[in-house]
Amino acid sequence: MIVIEPYHADHLPGVQRLVNRHLSAVVPGWTLPAAYIEQNLHRNPHQPIIDPWVAERQTLVAVEQQRVIAAAHLLRYGTGEGVGVDYRGAGDVAWLLAWNEHLNEALALLEAVHEQMRWWNAPRIFAWDSHLPAPLMIGIPDVWPHLHQVFTQAGYEPLPERSEALYGGWLRDIPAPVSSPVDGLVFKRTVRSLWGVGFTAWMDDQPLGFCECVTDLTEGGALPTLRGWAELGEIFIQETWRGRGIGTWLVQHAAAWLRLAGCDRIVLSCAADDEAAGAGRFYRRLGWDVFTRFQDGWAWRPPTP
Ligand SMILES: CC(C)(COP(=O)(O)OP(=O)(O)OC[C@H]1O[C@@H](n2cnc3c(N)ncnc32)[C@H](O)[C@@H]1OP(=O)(O)O)[C@@H](O)C(=O)NCCC(=O)NCCS
Incomplete structure (x- = not known):
């Protein structure tokens, strides 16, 4: 009962x-x-x-x-x-x-x-x-x-169109960044209001791409079992510059920073259309995989009498 x-x-x-x-x-x-x-x-x-x-x-x-x-x-x-x-x-x-x-x-x-x-x-x-x-x-x-x-x-x-994949994996296997994949590319790290730390690739005065990370998912210690996890909040490369290694290079910079912050694992959420357009392949190449897929947004349709 x-x-x-x-x-x-x-x-x-x-x-x-x-x-x-x-x-x-x-x-x-x-x-x-x-x-x-x-x-x-x-x-x-x-x-x-x-x-x-x-x-x-x-x-x-x-x-x-x-x-x-x-x-x-x-x-x-x-x-x-x-x-x-x-x-x-x-x-x-x-x-x-x-x-x-x-x-x-x-x-x-x-x-x-x-x-x-x-x-x-x-x-x-x-x-x-x-x-x-x-x-x-x-x-x-x-x-x-x-x-x-x-x-x-x-x-x-x-x-x-409210489906998202949750990817995750280790940071320990991401190699440290070496030389930039494109001549003249400069990397800069800055604070960002939404995610915390931003990593941007610049060419002359133009940003060609960026990624953003959260280094502390414990909310200042309130969630101790999330210690060691980071989140990749955003990654975006200008369309004409994709496929030249810039995204990978930015993730390598981010991973080096996150390891120093004590993070050895990462999670991220990826919309189904971005995943199908190539982001899924990009993450798998980095050694990360799908933990699960979410179906977000459910509406109640009461049965008509
Ligand atoms: C996904 C993304 C960040 C990858 O950055 P990138 O600089 O193009 O990636 P790299 O050159 O370092 O790596 C290339 C790999 O990325 C993947 N890739 C995904 N989209 C790609 C694209 N449009 N062009 C080329 N490679 C792409 C491929 O796996 C490719 O390797 P492969 O062709 O040998 O399999 C970039 O394509 C992008 O900004 N996409 C739109 C925004 C987006 O989807 N962000 C992720 C949201 S979850």
Whole structure:
């Protein structure tokens, strides 16, 4: 017999187990501390644009004999002028996790979620727009097939063109940069507001390409199991300069810097169209591989009566 009830502090160890088992199936060894999960039920700093639009939050859990078998975190966005038009009043199932042998219970939890959304008068409902509070968690990854099944069965449809691949691997095997691959190329490192450190290749006064990295994914120590991991946030080479080794050279510079920062592994997210256009081949040549693929952005299409 399962009971669906609002989250309270006694549920935290069970919710943490759910979150961490799911997370560490996406990136090896990643886990979130209990206090961090609890804090993020009240705000999500990974969503600096949409999180301030949230007007109400609710976490529901499905419990069987004191064991948390599924949990969902829901948001209702405000209706004010400052809220993005598509979000005004909308409900978001920010995340829902369940043990894979409890699909019926996960579906029952999703029904309770819809009941709460009706209570909130949400004119439309989407899912996974806000996500789990961890870097690069952007939807339902294919290593959680049971959740694909739950959302599909409950009437959610993935939005087209919102698929991303999560690549990762070692930095130790990337050779140190030697001479520049093109005569006259100069490398510069600068601070960047979004990702942290930028590496740019210049020719005369023109930037031919850049990459940007995050050297600390622990958020200043709050996430200790992410120590040693870096993120490649962006890489872009001007179209006419591609295929001449500039991207590889920039990654070599970045990797040397990241190793000095104590990072020996890297993760990055790559949109499906960039991956197909050649970025996937570029990353594989560097020795990195796909950890999983995410389907981001799910919209609820309630059955028509
Ligand atoms: C992916 C990218 C950064 C590679 O930079 P680059 O300087 O062209 O790469 P290099 O010359 O160092 O390496 C060449 C390898 O990159 C891959 N590659 C990807 N796109 C390429 C392109 N348009 N031209 C040539 N090589 C390309 C190939 O694997 C190639 O080696 P191969 O042909 O022997 O297999 C660059 O093509 C780019 O800016 N693409 C658009 C932006 C993008 O997709 N960024 C990644 C987002 S996740």
